[in-house]
Amino acid sequence: MNDMSRVPAPSHFPHSATDTQDWSVEAVVALYELPFNDLLLRAQQIHRENFPDADVELATLLSIKTGGCPEDCAYCPQAARYHTGVVAGKLIPLEEVVAAAKAAKQNGATRFCMGAAWREPKEREVEKVETMISAVKSLGLETCATLGMLKEEQAQRLKQAGLDYYNHNLDSSPDFYPEIITTRDYQDRLDTIKNVRQAGLKVCCGGIVGMGESRLQRAGLIAQLASLDPYPESVPINHLVQVPGTPLDGATPLDPLEFVRTIAVARITMPTARVRLSAGRQDFSEAVQALCFMAGANSIFYGEKLLTACNQEAAADRALLAKLGLKTCGAGDATGCGDCSSATHA
Numbered sequence: 001m002n003d004m005s006r007v008p009a010p011s012h013f014p015h016s017a018t019d020t021q022d023w024s025v026e027a028v029v030a031l032y033e034l035p036f037n038d039l040l041l042r043a044q045q046i047h048r049e050n051f052p053d054a055d056v057e058l059a060t061l062l063s064i065k066t067g068g069c070p071e072d073c074a075y076c077p078q079a080a081r082y083h084t085g086v087v088a089g090k091l092i093p094l095e096e097v098v099a100a101a102k103a104a105k106q107n108g109a110t111r112f113c114m115g116a117a118w119r120e121p122k123e124r125e126v127e128k129v130e131t132m133i134s135a136v137k138s139l140g141l142e143t144c145a146t147l148g149m150l151k152e153e154q155a156q157r158l159k160q161a162g163l164d165y166y167n168h169n170l171d172s173s174p175d176f177y178p179e180i181i182t183t184r185d186y187q188d189r190l191d192t193i194k195n196v197r198q199a200g201l202k203v204c205c206g207g208i209v210g211m212g213e214s215r216l217q218r219a220g221l222i223a224q225l226a227s228l229d230p231y232p233e234s235v236p237i238n239h240l241v242q243v244p245g246t247p248l249d250g251a252t253p254l255d256p257l258e259f260v261r262t263i264a265v266a267r268i269t270m271p272t273a274r275v276r277l278s279a280g281r282q283d284f285s286e287a288v289q290a291l292c293f294m295a296g297a298n299s300i301f302y303g304e305k306l307l308t309a310c311n312q313e314a315a316a317d318r319a320l321l322a323k324l325g326l327k328t329c330g331a332g333d334a335t336g337c338g339d340c341s342s343a344t345h346a
């Protein structure tokens, strides 16, 4: 049974980034429990009010340091402790980053994201990433990075180097979180997001669903994200990619329609955010992805790889967008404007 009395009336929904409000888990659950079509209608209305062009961002992501991570995120093939076949590498050379960024720009990219599998960057690593950020920025691209936990002083340095966005996901609700990660706590994540905000960077922050959490816990994640003040500019919603060797391999798959509901609830609670279909999109049919766009998703990862998780072929993405008549933001038909909402990094 739906308890409509618990759902805020549409006029009470936040309609801009400055309308951030505290969302209770109960209010978010009430959204989840709306009849599917009612939920999608509300989400689409709010989406169109805030994104009249209804365009879709296409995100590109480069792994600048793969694998060998000391953390124990149960979904992640880059954690050194799991035997997943991911070969740990070193930080890639600046020239490779620049070449990839140039290629992305040539394909119409407006933003370029760099991801490194670290618990947190060390001093010398920050210096190297600063150089990469400056080089990418000088190409005329927006920049973003996901490097693990960040101190405020480090965030300021990256900002000065030309960083626009920083990605750091909350991953799950606070109560489910200890079942997924034990090597850092939820407050560490909130602290990094605070440090990033203090430095004047834009925030890309989302989570992963399909890890065995309940609907209540999915609502708990969305309530946390929507209650950040302000809520993130970009909200990647990942669908667990099950990787053999990780503890979450074999988890019960999430009903695709529950994923669509999650997108809709994110859109309603964070009206001006770019809600991104991130890792795991390849598990969904075109019809489910179309429903996600209807529910208010307006950004996707584009290309063949999301750090280490396979993504759909770029050509298939372009064909789907064309089939749906969806415009992409930026120039060209192969735009890559992406926040660094990595598939597998925190």
Ligand code: SF4
Pocket: 069, 070, 071, 072, 073, 076, 077, 078, 079, 116, 117, 118, 119, 148, 344, 345, 346
């Ligand atoms: S998600 Fe990020 S922090 Fe966690 S194990 Fe993977 S690379 Fe490390």
